[in-house]
Amino acid sequence: MTEVAERQDEPTEASSSPVLLELRDLSVRYLAAREELPAVRGVNLRLGAGETLGLAGESGCGKSTLAMSVLRLLPRTATISGEVLLDGEDVNTMRWGRLRTVRWASASVVFQGAMHALNPVRKIYDQIAEPIQLHHGSQVDQTELRRRVLELIDQVELPASKAEAYPHELSGGQKQRVMIAMALACEPRLVIADEPTTALDVIVQAQVLALMSRLVAERGIGLIMISHDLSVLAATCANIAVMYRGEMVEFGPSARLLEQPEHEHSQALAAAFPTIGDPAARFKPATSTPLPEPEPDRCVGEPVLRTENLRVDFRDRGGATVRAVRDVDLAVAENEIVALVGQSGSGKTTLARTLLGLQQPDSGRVYFRDTEIPSSARGLRGYRRQVQLILQDPASALNPRHSAYEAVAEGLRIHGLTDDEPGRVARALEAAELRPAERFMSALPHELSGGQKQRVVIAGALALDPTVVVADEPVASLDASVRGEILALLLRLRIELGLSALVITHDLGLAWNIADRVAVMYQGELVEVGTVEEVLLNPQHEYTRSLLAAVPGGTYRSGPNGECAH
């Protein structure tokens, strides 16, 4: 990391190393797409041998299209103009035979979502061995091949036994390691990593990033890494290019771009993921509409939602009992936002579902204002007016056939609150900051942006005047610039309406942005509960510390560039 850091301040264009990849006025347009704008517009870029470049941008900005054009892997509907010079040779004009030789041998790809990028019915060994056989087939005999594949598996820190495994037998992180081993198989000079860690947990993400940076640096391989998360890129790459609507809007050394972004879109990206411990970000998620000042003498009221020794068990396919939630005591008070933090599989979603009565606990109790929540269908209906759910992916949390009006009115109709329905819907939409409400009422989900969809979901919850909302990863599938807006909305609802919230997240920055207290969940247990400052700045439990250490941007105290790579 350090030697990369030293090179940071030199502009890449002036670097003395031979040019590995050069894009000249590259544009890509999809035939079928109705958008007038091409996916990529006039991008110029140079990457020297062994250099690392991060490509940042939100979904649909053209960053993946750009990456795929390097190996000419775009679908047939794409028309490409400009040049893609790989080692001085234009990929776009190569003959098929030449292109096949260049693919993987000169440049390889670590695809997004290794889940689908690996062939589900072939063994790991065969999939890693395939490119070696293809590109060096004549020089490699079976024993040599075996040695090299096992060496690769070893280098990505997987046990040799995994060679005989099928993809579905591996965890997400392990699959991504296999993808990395595969990418390195033919010793390419360039590796393109397309959101290599997006679907992974924080800790696994840190491991995979560290592994990839190490292997790339050791071999002097050039790296282009694509991500929506600037801090991830800053932790791995020397330079960062920011893309917005198909254009490259800013280019510069990582540290500079993270700290002093110039283009307003880069600023939005940089502000989206706060540095934990940074006082400037506490109770101040990045938003364009100013937040009310946090009241200094705020009183957190009585607990409204509370669990007592809650336990939920599942049976796995083998018939063994899995403890999803073990003896959890958690309380959310009036006028308070609690963040429930943990990695996937830690039981946090099960806990949320149990709180909402969607899952029956095996033992223990859930109280709403000192009364135990009923288990009968009728009783639950009443309870569900008080406690509302906001889901992770607003795109799938809304029925694609229902307009925003119907989505918001659904809860009202279920509970028979039909007097002045349009007025109630309009007020809920406005409370969720969809103004003017009339403009959004007839919109179908696919006509709305990700942030607007999540606001409709929130409006649907607000329409019933709930006391508490349980939000399950409310911003995890939203673009970075929208993230801050939605968090600001939750915070504003708490300040203005006194709405309590339990926010489930894997993202510690979110807790720092809006939460009052944090509960850390690990393997079904709450290992640490306390105020945000206590838990995040002075973590007691080892797991909390490892979570904090894995945050790519690092924490405020340990400096902006953290030591996450190790």
Added chain:
Amino acid sequence: MTAGETKPAESARSIAWARRRQAAGRVWREFATDRGGLIGLIVLAIIVLLAVLAPVLTNEADLNVTTTELPPRDPPSADAWLGTDRNGVSVLLLIWWGARVSLLIGFSAALLSVFIGTAVGILAAHFGGWPSTILMRLTDFFLVLPTLVLAIALAAVLPRGLGTIVLAIGVASWPTTARLVRAQTLTIEARPYIERSRALGAGHAHLIGKHVLPAVLPLVFANTTLVVANSIIAESTLSFLGVGDPSRPSWGGILQAAFSSGAATQGAWWYLLPPGIGIVIVVLCFTLCGRALETVLNPRLRGQG
């Protein structure tokens, strides 16, 4: 204020209707881009229209075997464009009237089959536990029965008639629809918006009525056209095997009469070809329509165009 309140209420309803109109328009536009489906629909419309208008356009009395003046088994001529059958009735007329029977049975059997299948499929998917197990067990059982033999048996057991054939085909063919609907319901029920609705307090009726049915019905509709095609073939096969309604010959029934009177070995092609071609055209049109609809309505296939 009252005026202000009623206006949005109306607009709420009109929003829903505008949305439905819009969705229907979109489906139609996408459907119209599929040339095969469009041709199929047009041809079907013509055939159905002709079949419905048969009593107006033709004289039913000409079907009467006792009053016909044409020679039996006569090749096509100016009097009978498609020749005559063993009794001297015009084959064209037979086919014209046979279309009514074939289409009627095809539609009714498909409706019955799809109705049973959709009900079983949705119930089995929505309510888990033992009711679902029993329903699926039953579906699997009907799925392994040789449908044709089962239909033959049913048709043989019950009194002869159109109703019997409809029942036999319907009862023998619902499990495929049930499986399809169950699978589709399961994917819908796994969507987070069902969870959201449940968290809002929705009961079974609301979930099925507002979310599951509207999402499943388009696919059921596309499936129905395919089931109609299958039912018409099944009907013709049953009639050919001799369990049809002899008083009102369908296309299969005409073929059965032709076969049993030795038309195949005597080379009376005008007696054998036209009813079969009729079946092929109608079935092909239904299939083309069904496939086009499926492509438009099934999001999983949409990527393939």
Added chain:
Amino acid sequence: MSEVLTGAERKLDADDGGGGARGAGLVRFLLGKLGGALLSLAMVVVLGFLLFRMIPGDPVVTMTKGRPVSAEQLAELRERLGVDKPMWQQFIDYILGLFRGDLGTSYIFQRPVADLILERLWPTLLLVGVATALAIMLGLWFGIRAAWRRGSGFDKLSTGTALTLWSMPQFWMGLLLLIAFSGAFPSGGMRYPDTPPDFLSQSLDVAYHLVLPCLTLTAALYAQYLLVMRSSLLEEMNSEYLTTARAKGLRDDLVRRRHAVPNALLPTVTLVFLQFGMVLNGAVAVETVFSWPGLGLLTYEALSGPDLPVLQSTFLVLAAAVIFMNVLAELLYRILDPRVRAT
């Protein structure tokens, strides 16, 4: 930090390394499937018994059709067939008979049904076996190529042909072939009576008779397999791992042969087995048209009686065949797909 992490990773390792559990899973899977199949079979037996008993008509009258018989003879015949006993008694006799391999006596043929079935079984096996094998080869070959070059002239032609064939009633397709080739091939039966009894002549004679029925059944089945294969490969072609394979530098046909086709074959093969009932439907129609002396023709002949013992036995045998094929499909899928194997 590291301790917690390795703990988490170790948990994952433990998750996927259960070799012993997998073996136990297979046994449980097999037992479950066999149990289900036996239950289905039992239900078929009951249904077959009840269903055919509801067919109107007096079996004794059927048997003695056209012959002058006295009332005493009829009564004696009733007693011998057991049709004078109450229904439950008949059912018990029937079940006991099943276990002894006794399926009763045919009313029409006046022979043990078990013998009849055995005699008629192998022509059906021959017809269905040859036609299915041909149809699978043709259907998969054309289906793969049609999907791979979607929208091409080849795709349009082969899919169009398949759709048209699929829209034809199989018996009518048989009738067409009968008219077209009635001079070149025999129009019915399985062998000429005057063929020399040696094995070669007999085989050639059967093969000669087999051509038309087999062609009919193959045409109907191949169309279906083509459509299934095509759509399952089309679905597979959107998969991201094919982009990986292309990025590795694989030739187009290698991407297809090595990656896309094996994955697309899984659902196709299963479907081929699961839809065995359709094959049998086709066999009944085709055998009737070509008087091919198999189980289908036997069913058709028994229907004219109605010949109860024969009908319920062919029903049972055909259903058992479909049940067997279903179990085979489940097993095959488990063997072929590692994802299913593990669970």
